[in-house]
Amino acid sequence: MKIFIDTANLNEIREAASYGILDGVTTNPSLMAKEGHKDIRKTYEEICKIVPGSVSAEVIATDYEGIIKEGRELSQIAPNIVVKVPLIREGLKAVRTFSDEGIKTNVTLCFSPSQAVLAAKAGATIISPFIGRLDDISQPGMMLIEQIVQIYSNYGYSTEILVASIRHPMHFVESCLLGADICTMPFKVIQQLVNHPLTDIGLEKFISDWKKNQ
Ligand code: G3P
Numbered sequence: 001m002k003i004f005i006d007t008a009n010l011n012e013i014r015e016a017a018s019y020g021i022l023d024g025v026t027t028n029p030s031l032m033a034k035e036g037h038k039d040i041r042k043t044y045e046e047i048c049k050i051v052p053g054s055v056s057a058e059v060i061a062t063d064y065e066g067i068i069k070e071g072r073e074l075s076q077i078a079p080n081i082v083v084k085v086p087l088i089r090e091g092l093k094a095v096r097t098f099s100d101e102g103i104k105t106n107v108t109l110c111f112s113p114s115q116a117v118l119a120a121k122a123g124a125t126i127i128s129p130f131i132g133r134l135d136d137i138s139q140p141g142m143m144l145i146e147q148i149v150q151i152y153s154n155y156g157y158s159t160e161i162l163v164a165s166i167r168h169p170m171h172f173v174e175s176c177l178l179g180a181d182i183c184t185m186p187f188k189v190i191q192q193l194v195n196h197p198l199t200d201i202g203l204e205k206f207i208s209d210w211k212k213n214q
Contacts, residue, residue: 106124
């Protein structure tokens with residue numbers, strides 16, 4: 001299981017990278033705007049310096065020509081940039097072109113297994129199903145992951161399944177059990193994966209017992 005952080009906050013990326021468990025970063029226009037990043041190129045250069053693994057940079061354009069222009073520019077920033085493209089008709093066309101040019105893609109805003117099949121057929125490097133947003137509308141997000149894992153296995157698609165819109169540690173655990181390739185999580189959820197009350201209680205007791213013996 002690869003662990004990505006879903007943020008454009010440089011301090012959070014640095015902190016998560018320092019744990020030695022971080023495989024990549026995903027961003028989106030909302031996350032970039034939240035941090036107030038205006039110089040997109042400089043921000044991605046900085047992120048790619050912190051994290052040598054996959055860094056997803058999303059296009060803003062929604063037409064084929066615009067996506068291609070933006071995606072080619074983004075892909076030039078660093079060798080580890082993966083161009084994030086929305087799962088729309090123009091996006092699929094662009095993913096096919098990028099795939100033929102050897103540019104890696106992360107197809108985002110996937111909410112159905114049929115969309116995931118099309119992304120794989122277009123040559124996507126990564127597919128990003130959004131599970132939390134499905135849960136939000138009372139549809140079982142994890143079921144989508146189960147279905148995509150099964151379908152990709154049936155046909156031997158090499159597109160990696162990145163579970164996105166993760167809201168809590170059980171989304172991560174269930175993704176691991178289903179055999180998804182990557183989970184991208186907010187900094188808060190990465191912290192929650194580490195924490196366990198029995199670890200804290202146990203450590204406190206070890207230290208106090210040792211001190212009593214001094
Ligand atoms: O970056 C894509 C995805 O992870 C967004 O999550 O919490 O905005 O649904 P969320």
